[in-house]
Amino acid sequence: MKRQWVFAFEEGDGKNKMLLGGKGANLCEMTQIGLNVPPGFVITTDACLAFLEKDRLPEGALDQTLAHMKALEKKTGKTFGGADNPLLVSVRSGSSMSMPGMMDTVLNLGLNQTTLKGLIALTGNPRFGYDAWRRFIQLFGKIALGIGDEHFDAAMASIKARYGASQDVDLKAEHLAELATEFLAIVARHTGKPFPEDPYQQLEIAIGAVFRSWNGKRAIDYRRQFKITKEMASGTAVNVVTMVFGNMGSDSGTGVGFTRNPGTGENLIYGEYLVNAQGEDVVAGIRTPKAIAEMEQEMPEIYRQLQELHARLEAHYAEVQDFEFTIEKGRLYCLQTRNGKMNARAMLRTSVEMYREGLITREKALMRIDPTLLEQMLAPQLAADFKGKPLATGLPASPGAASGKIVFDADSAEERGQAGERIILVREETKPEDIHGFFQAQGILTSRGGKTSHAAVVARGMGKPCVSGCEAIIIDDVARRAVIGETTLHEGDVITIDGSNGKVYAGEVPTVEAEFSEDMATLLGWADEVARLKVMANADTPDDAARARKFGAMGIGLCRTERMFNSSDRLPIVQEMILAETVEERQAALDRLLPIQRADFKGIFKAMKGLPVTVRLLDPPMHEFLPTTAQLELEIAHLHHMRDSIKAMEELPETLKLLSPRLYQQYSDGLGKLSVSMKAFKDGHLEEDAIHKKEKILKKVRALSEVNPMLGHRGVRLGITYPEIYMMQIQAILEAAALCAKEGTEVHPEIMVPQVATVEELCRIHSYVKRLHKVVELTHGIKVDVKFGSMLEVVRACLRAGRMAEDAEFFSFGTNDLTQATFSFSREDAENKFLPSYISEEILLDNPFEVLDQKGVGELMKLAVSEGRKTRPDLKVGICGEHGGHPGSIQFCHSIGLTYVSCSGPRVPIARLAAAQAQLLETGGAVTKNA
Ligand code: ADP
Ligand code: MG
Ligand code: MG
Numbered sequence: 001m002k003r004q005w006v007f008a009f010e011e012g013d014g015k016n017k018m019l020l021g022g023k024g025a026n027l028c029e030m031t032q033i034g035l036n037v038p039p040g041f042v043i044t045t046d047a048c049l050a051f052l053e054k055d056r057l058p059e060g061a062l063d064q065t066l067a068h069m070k071a072l073e074k075k076t077g078k079t080f081g082g083a084d085n086p087l088l089v090s091v092r093s094g095s096s097m098s099m100p101g102m103m104d105t106v107l108n109l110g111l112n113q114t115t116l117k118g119l120i121a122l123t124g125n126p127r128f129g130y131d132a133w134r135r136f137i138q139l140f141g142k143i144a145l146g147i148g149d150e151h152f153d154a155a156m157a158s159i160k161a162r163y164g165a166s167q168d169v170d171l172k173a174e175h176l177a178e179l180a181t182e183f184l185a186i187v188a189r190h191t192g193k194p195f196p197e198d199p200y201q202q203l204e205i206a207i208g209a210v211f212r213s214w215n216g217k218r219a220i221d222y223r224r225q226f227k228i229t230k231e232m233a234s235g236t237a238v239n240v241v242t243m244v245f246g247n248m249g250s251d252s253g254t255g256v257g258f259t260r261n262p263g264t265g266e267n268l269i270y271g272e273y274l275v276n277a278q279g280e281d282v283v284a285g286i287r288t289p290k291a292i293a294e295m296e297q298e299m300p301e302i303y304r305q306l307q308e309l310h311a312r313l314e315a316h317y318a319e320v321q322d323f324e325f326t327i328e329k330g331r332l333y334c335l336q337t338r339n340g341k342m343n344a345r346a347m348l349r350t351s352v353e354m355y356r357e358g359l360i361t362r363e364k365a366l367m368r369i370d371p372t373l374l375e376q377m378l379a380p381q382l383a384a385d386f387k388g389k390p391l392a393t394g395l396p397a398s399p400g401a402a403s404g405k406i407v408f409d410a411d412s413a414e415e416r417g418q419a420g421e422r423i424i425l426v427r428e429e430t431k432p433e434d435i436h437g438f439f440q441a442q443g444i445l446t447s448r449g450g451k452t453s454h455a456a457v458v459a460r461g462m463g464k465p466c467v468s469g470c471e472a473i474i475i476d477d478v479a480r481r482a483v484i485g486e487t488t489l490h491e492g493d494v495i496t497i498d499g500s501n502g503k504v505y506a507g508e509v510p511t512v513e514a515e516f517s518e519d520m521a522t523l524l525g526w527a528d529e530v531a532r533l534k535v536m537a538n539a540d541t542p543d544d545a546a547r548a549r550k551f552g553a554m555g556i557g558l559c560r561t562e563r564m565f566n567s568s569d570r571l572p573i574v575q576e577m578i579l580a581e582t583v584e585e586r587q588a589a590l591d592r593l594l595p596i597q598r599a600d601f602k603g604i605f606k607a608m609k610g611l612p613v614t615v616r617l618l619d620p621p622m623h624e625f626l627p628t629t630a631q632l633e634l635e636i637a638h639l640h641h642m643r644d645s646i647k648a649m650e651e652l653p654e655t656l657k658l659l660s661p662r663l664y665q666q667y668s669d670g671l672g673k674l675s676v677s678m679k680a681f682k683d684g685h686l687e688e689d690a691i692h693k694k695e696k697i698l699k700k701v702r703a704l705s706e707v708n709p710m711l712g713h714r715g716v717r718l719g720i721t722y723p724e725i726y727m728m729q730i731q732a733i734l735e736a737a738a739l740c741a742k743e744g745t746e747v748h749p750e751i752m753v754p755q756v757a758t759v760e761e762l763c764r765i766h767s768y769v770k771r772l773h774k775v776v777e778l779t780h781g782i783k784v785d786v787k788f789g790s791m792l793e794v795v796r797a798c799l800r801a802g803r804m805a806e807d808a809e810f811f812s813f814g815t816n817d818l819t820q821a822t823f824s825f826s827r828e829d830a831e832n833k834f835l836p837s838y839i840s841e842e843i844l845l846d847n848p849f850e851v852l853d854q855k856g857v858g859e860l861m862k863l864a865v866s867e868g869r870k871t872r873p874d875l876k877v878g879i880c881g882e883h884g885g886h887p888g889s890i891q892f893c894h895s896i897g898l899t900y901v902s903c904s905g906p907r908v909p910i911a912r913l914a915a916a917q918a919q920l921l922e923t924g925g926a927v928t929k930n931a
Contacts, residue, residue: 138183736749
């Protein structure tokens with residue numbers, strides 16, 4: 001059987017996006033559910049791949065295309081290349097993943113001198129005819145023949161100037177005819193050939209050009225940046241669609257819309273339109289369009305048709321749609337639809353509302369949100385009470401606030417951004433070729449274009465703040481400055497933009513954390529009902545703990561005690577403890593630390609009332625609490641210098657007497673006093689004492705210095721060699737728990753030992769805990785609930801998990817250290833030296849310190865979980881490395897049966913959603929509760 005390369009909209013399978021591309025599949029689907037789509041057909045992505053391989057259309061593809069053109073002629077009653085009622089088409093790209101603006105589309109194809117006359121005669125509208133004609137020559141010239149826009153734009157500008165037209169729409173038919181003639185000359189000049197008159201030849205060239213755009217630099221860069229793999233999208237389809245005209249007068253127009261507001265989620269058609277214009281105009285930002293809300297007044301009948309389209313699209317797709325439409329003489333056509341990209345706030349609100357409207361299930365409400373999107377919600381905003389006067393106001397195109405230095409082009413943005421500067425990309429309008437500048441920019445500001453302009457769409461997709469259409473800013477990117485009223489801004493000046501309200505401020509404006517919205521609370525409440533994994537937070541202070549609890553943490557999975565040691569009021573005592581030469585001296589320092597630690601723990605337990613708090617005993621090597629050798633040497637050198645200076649001052653009178661008796665006479669009074677006070681100072685031995693003390697520390701620092709501190713004397717090894725340190729901490733934890741219990745605060749402390757490699761290490765520490773537990777319960781006369789467990793961050797510990805579980809009631813994977821140990825990479829060295837090239841060379845697919853290495857580290861985890869649970873079936877197992885907040889890694893943790901993940905406070909919401917999704921993915925969404 002012959003291979004089918006081409007599908008009419010009536011026959012294509014709307015579910016097969018891989019084959020038909022997203023745009024093509026949806027055009028088919030919309031046609032089949034009876035929406036008003038202009039007739040057309042799709043040439044498949046397979047045909048594209050075959051074309052790219054051989055640089056010509058595969059066998060049969062052209063014939064099938066021609067047959068479908070004949071069918072189109074029949075359906076429309078028009079003739080392709082006909083003089084009377086000419087058929088014109090658009091040739092549009094579209095792959096299975098939406099890549100807005102990355103590939104090419106040609107409109108008005110089929111126009112030539114003959115069909116142009118036909119079109120004009122038919123419509124009785126020469127202005128419309130010439131407008132379509134000049135647009136076609138430019139688009140075809142650019143896309144199919146590779147002639148840069150600037151040549152055409154220059155001709156347009158000079159025509160406008162010649163006839164005093166301020167906007168495109170002000171040009172009359174004869175001006176456009178003149179422009180078209182100039183355009184034809186531009187084409188002839190660049191290609192050395194006349195513009196192709198044969199519509200079939202135009203069609204074939206255009207199809208080839210669209211197919212080739214798949215491998216254009218822009219498209220390739222985009223796929224790389226957004227990690228679009230061949231499995232996700234391979235080749236672009238070509239859609240050939242009968243043209244409908246939005247530029248046929250004031251009862252025509254074009255626009256783009258969202259079925260709900262993509263910035264807030266509000267259930268109201270949101271978008272923009274232009275009267276008497278063709279599709280490209282809205283996106284390109286040539287004129288600033290009107291909000292769809294205005295259409296209700298201006299074109300009520302069209303607005304009614306739009307509302308009907310809204311209802312039918314959402315009822316069918318059960319998802320917010322982003323659609324393109326054109327109105328031709330009062331009739332609405334839908335030209336494209338796809339799932340709307342929204343910011344986090346809008347995703348949350350639409351999830352909650354669509355569930356309540358009965359449009360989607362709870363599972364869908366949870367599954368449709370990418371957990372990492374929630375990070376945006378927790379992104380900084382300008383302080384609500386900030387009252388500064390904005391320099392200018394544009395359109396709120398993508399929410400969030402950002403400050404940075406102005407740059408006027410994408411290349412500089414990329415360069416300076418990569419160098420670590422905070423950058424705001426400022427342009428008249430952006431184009432797809434500016435995309436690399438977006439990646440490095442903190443935010444984007446444009447002086448033209450609407451909320452659906454390229455800049456706005458791309459910024460929203462990336463979750464970056466954007467203000468668009470800020471017409472008050474006059475940008476001169478050659479002189480590299482921008483003028484707003486009285487103010488002139490130069491490249492490198494700092495501005496702040498607020499994409500939530502469109503305001504632009506001079507200088508840097510302070511930002512505040514965003515609020516945890518009601519919609520987020522609702523959705524995450526649903527997530528918690530579904531999820532099997534619990535989500536804990538890593539928190540070291542009562543403030544951290546309180547904040548994590550607001551984010552929905554179900555306890556603390558990692559409380560690092562060393563953070564407490566580092567605060568300035570404690571460090572001297574900690575240093576005393578380290579420098580102690582005898583056990584008694586050390587104990588004296590520990591006795592002073594005990595009440596401080598006890599108070600810390602009490603604060604955290606109270607903040608986490610009723611929830612488990614896992615405290616890790618001291619982990620880092622001791623030298624981290626002492627100054628470095630270099631710093632000490634420098635300080636000692638300074639002190640020596642000072643001592644010498646003092647001595648010299650003391651001797652000054654005698655020296656002066658020798659040098660000049662006259663001068664000595666003159667100053668003898670003051671000098672005498674000076675010398676006396678210097679002597680007094682010296683007798684105080686201040687500097688001597690300081691030198692002595694520093695030298696002692698230096699000696700200790702040298703003694704503590706290790707070749708490889710991260711693999712040295714740290715963690716449980718400290719607890720074994722200095723038992724009194726761990727005992728003090730254990731006592732503080734237990735006493736804090738006892739005190740809380742006495743006050744009626746329910747607490748669940750869990751004591752966790754870091755860096756365990758052997759079972760014996762764990763047993764030793766366990767014996768301290770058991771002993772102190774009894775003592776504390778006796779002295780306080782109250783029962784204290786405590787659990788004892790081990791971190792698993794050493795390879796050997798994972799291998800010994802079965803025996804470890806005899807002592808440990810819980811395990812917590814410290815996947816940062818475990819990853820280092822499994823790879824034998826030191827993280828710092830790896831990330832600074834070779835990991836980037838490992839990733840670009842695809843030796844590793846991801847940075848294993850960010851994305852859990854399931855194949856290696858994951859295997860160790862699996863083994864440890866299963867061995868541990870053989871010993872102790874109810875063994876609680878968690879993860880407290882950074883991976884605990886990464887959705888893909890969370891899914892893995894779910895799949896190997898962990899009890900909880902623990903991550904930093906602000907990532908808790910992300911982890912809660914990811915945990916629910918992991919469960920839904922495992923059960924195929926089958927946990928239908930109340931849906
Ligand atoms: P993109 O993927 O860049 O949006 P499209 O293929 O969707 O490219 O087309 C670009 C613009 O041209 C859109 O505004 C679209 O609505 C408009 N357009 C495409 N085909 C037609 C057509 N047959 N009639 C009228 N306008 C069209
Ligand atoms: Mg489109
Ligand atoms: Mg560790």
